[in-house]
Amino acid sequence: MRQPTGYPREGIRRSHLCIAVFASALLVSCGGANLKAGPQTQQRSPVQVAQVAVQTVQNEVSIPAKVQADPDRVVHIYPPVSGRLVSLNVRPGDEVKKGQTLAIIESSDAAAARSDYEKARIEVQRSQQAEARAALLLQHEVMAQKDYEDIKAQAESAKSDLARTEQRLRMLGLSATSASAQIAVRSPRAGVVLEIGAANGELSKSLDNASSIATIADLSSVWIVGDLYEKDISLAARGTPTKITVSALPDASWHGTISNVSDFIDATTRTLKARVILPNPRHQLKPEMFATIHLVGRKQEVMTVPTTAVLHEGSNVFVMVKKPDGTYEKRIITIANSQSDTTAVASGLRPGENVVTSGAELLREGAGS
Numbered sequence: 001m002r003q004p005t006g007y008p009r010e011g012i013r014r015s016h017l018c019i020a021v022f023a024s025a026l027l028v029s030c031g032g033a034n035l036k037a038g039p040q041t042q043q044r045s046p047v048q049v050a051q052v053a054v055q056t057v058q059n060e061v062s063i064p065a066k067v068q069a070d071p072d073r074v075v076h077i078y079p080p081v082s083g084r085l086v087s088l089n090v091r092p093g094d095e096v097k098k099g100q101t102l103a104i105i106e107s108s109d110a111a112a113a114r115s116d117y118e119k120a121r122i123e124v125q126r127s128q129q130a131e132a133r134a135a136l137l138l139q140h141e142v143m144a145q146k147d148y149e150d151i152k153a154q155a156e157s158a159k160s161d162l163a164r165t166e167q168r169l170r171m172l173g174l175s176a177t178s179a180s181a182q183i184a185v186r187s188p189r190a191g192v193v194l195e196i197g198a199a200n201g202e203l204s205k206s207l208d209n210a211s212s213i214a215t216i217a218d219l220s221s222v223w224i225v226g227d228l229y230e231k232d233i234s235l236a237a238r239g240t241p242t243k244i245t246v247s248a249l250p251d252a253s254w255h256g257t258i259s260n261v262s263d264f265i266d267a268t269t270r271t272l273k274a275r276v277i278l279p280n281p282r283h284q285l286k287p288e289m290f291a292t293i294h295l296v297g298r299k300q301e302v303m304t305v306p307t308t309a310v311l312h313e314g315s316n317v318f319v320m321v322k323k324p325d326g327t328y329e330k331r332i333i334t335i336a337n338s339q340s341d342t343t344a345v346a347s348g349l350r351p352g353e354n355v356v357t358s359g360a361e362l363l364r365e366g367a368g369s
Helices: 009-037 108-139 145-172 230-235
Strands: 048-051 053-069 074-077 083-088 101-106 182-186 191-196 214-217 221-229 241-246 249-261 271-279 290-306 311-313 316-322 328-332 334-338 342-347 354-358
Touching: 053 230, 053 271, 108 145, 108 182, 221 230, 221 290, 230 271, 230 290, 241 271, 290 354
Parallel strands: none
Antiparallel strands: 048 354, 053 221, 053 290, 074 214, 083 101, 101 182, 191 214, 221 271, 241 249, 241 290, 249 271, 290 342, 311 316, 316 328, 316 354, 334 342
16 A cells, blocks of 8 residues: 655654653653652651759749838927917928928917026026125125025026026027017928928927927938748848849839848738848939849759740649650649749659640640540
8 A cells, every 4th residue: 555645654653752752751750750759758746845854043032122211311390389380381202401491380489488588698697796796795704605605506597597598599499689479490401301291370289299390301311121031031131132123113223231130020921121221312212112122042953844835724734744655644733933934843743754845735635545
């Protein structure tokens, strides 16, 4: 039979050969891909564990405290006489200088004090003249020695009365030459007015039962007084370094030493008072501020686990422990201290055990199985 024109037999064989080679290459290529993808690459397990470690730590003991004014630097200002409070010139928070006038009291006691002074002054003049005459008479032997000594004693008594009335005027801040019935109440020291106990126009009573007009404190140095528990007494001996923080100033801290620890325990709170004295030149620390005294605690060995291993369920705290046979156990623990990356465990674990740090939620249902 005659072959069609344009299709020689040799060309047909070559075409078939090329097709076969191409198909073989394609099969080899696909087979190679399957061989590479066939063995599954080992994947990381979703459950990760870590070993319970033992570390030596030195905890910090925090003592709740308050800022207090130094009692030796606090002055309560009382009215020196009974009378009407004409003016009160200060308010709580005001800073005052020594000798500054705080209030003015109008009182009849001022007139009485000046009257006593004038009487005593006149009596001194009279007794001095009598003593001079008696001395002259004694010199001419006209007066007995005993009579002269009596007159001299009266003169000394008059001088004593004059000194007493002068002292009274000084205490009231009065001048012997002034006739005013007003008495200025002055500050005996520089400081800050903590509180006011009177108002304009109020009648002030005598010193026997008076209320203070004002309370002034020098806050250049303050006390930090904390409640120290019995178990921490050995950590707070005199001279122990401390760090002080206050709630109102979270970014600031102060350093000082324990200056005193009380000698008796409060029967209700079972605490002792620990005191730290701090300089306070800028008056940042205010009386009654809440503060904390930080002490360095004792060194102790504790078990630690990664914080990611600690789980919470209601009021219980637990971890998932990997047992030697490969199973997992839910274990209740007690936390001693917790930080962002590490948690100290007080009980519930043993050193060397393995706890789950990742994937514990996958084991909760099958814990212990």
